[in-house]
Amino acid sequence: MNPPRQPTQVQNDRLLKLATYASVLVALLLIALKALVWYMSGSVSLLASLIDSLMDAGASLINLIAVAYALTPPDKGHRYGHGKAEALAGLAQSVFIAGSALLVLYQGIDRLRNPQPLDAAWYGVAVMLLSIIATLLLLRFQARVIRRTGSTAIRADALHYRSDLLMNGSIIVALLLAHYGIPGADALFGIAIALVIGFSAVRIGQDAVQILMDHELPDEVRKEALALARAVPGVIDVHDLRTRQSGQQWFMQLHLELPGDLPLSEAHALGEQVRLAIQKRYSRAEVLVHKDPV
Template structure:
């Protein structure tokens, strides 16, 4: 049952671990550099202006720097090959780093809400508003460049850690617009309450961003299946051999730059063990040509003669048809 497959570089598993590490390493190094510049410049802007909106953005950038440093090291650890203590590799280090990012952002949002409330109750004058706005414009330019670079890295590697880092800076880009509006209204239009209100809006945005990042990280940590379209593609590639009768009990999961694929494959029961092995190896090679960073296990079954077995059979309550459709 032959199939046509369009090759794509997007998503986890499609690049070799070495190439994925190179791309994600560049993205995280760039992230750390940008975050460091933003922290220094926003610290100066806050010192000059006293703006809570600037302080909100500064706190966000400081936590972004901490999260980016964690990601910087996690990416490198996740790309390390499997060893005696970690037979399935170290890919989940990316998901762990991404989850820590979400916690950092949520903490930042809580602190910013408190600060915004204090400034709302006791409005404070904004000084040096022009300098503060100039710093925020610089922040937007640097952040936009970083997001572009990270988007390219995610499209090629599917890295959940870089994706989480990008979520921070995407939120920053939008919040910076709000911060500029708040500082301008407080400094030039004599509307001091605009500053803490904008700070609170930024904090709520950060809470939402943290939830999105945490959800993606938990999907990997809890071994969520790959998207249906990706599963269908994997099955089609495995079945792209007229000697393969059927593929079932397909299980997939992502772990950083790696993906893990398991399946049962129905073959002619009259085949020799050597012939069956040849078909299985050919299927593995087809999958590896599309997913170079995949760990693949294929269990051959004699079609029509295989006794129902495995965890899926036990969980189905002994229903062979349920196992077949799994």
């Protein structure tokens, strides 16, 4: 039987799910609007934004499924939980984003070679302004979720939406320039957006791979965990601290150096003090303490 989840963890789980639902809904709304205006205008930069929104929807749907799975409690087959599903979602997002960047890059180069006039530019500007407002609202909510949970999947999603702000602003400029007689600006801005999207894909992929490869937690976290352990009276020293992250859960393993003649019950009590001190500071850390006699 799985232990009951603490209230803060239940709240964090609820926030994660709400963030995935909000991301999917925003992406679907923007897809519908951008598809309509792109069909009316034929803008390459607007097509870039439409493709990016399609990738957003696909990535957000992956996030929704992955986060739901990652929040599943540990079972007999997965004693450390299912948290790495979040990192897998981030890796899948990087593939989606890289694919969208290549497609937009191709479309931009093709439009430079074969320039075409734009229609309904002002409708495109209106849609981009609406996109900026919706994206800002979503990012504000995602920032709150990231502060509370540190979710890799939501962080990857937010990184992509932050790049969308730059994209939407540049598309407004491109549409206005094209409307006033500089048609090449639309294609050039589309190519620039593709490069920005590609850079985002690389960053997201790197972060996901680090987690999947059990990269250590940040140095400041490790240093503070060691300091907390050494501050417990009776502990001689601490060594061999190992850390990793799996979704929302942190795992820490360390060795305490204790007096060799210390009774087993007292050694166990010191180990519990160390474990509780670290978990009080880092509530999502699961700490395993090994005692070494000196």
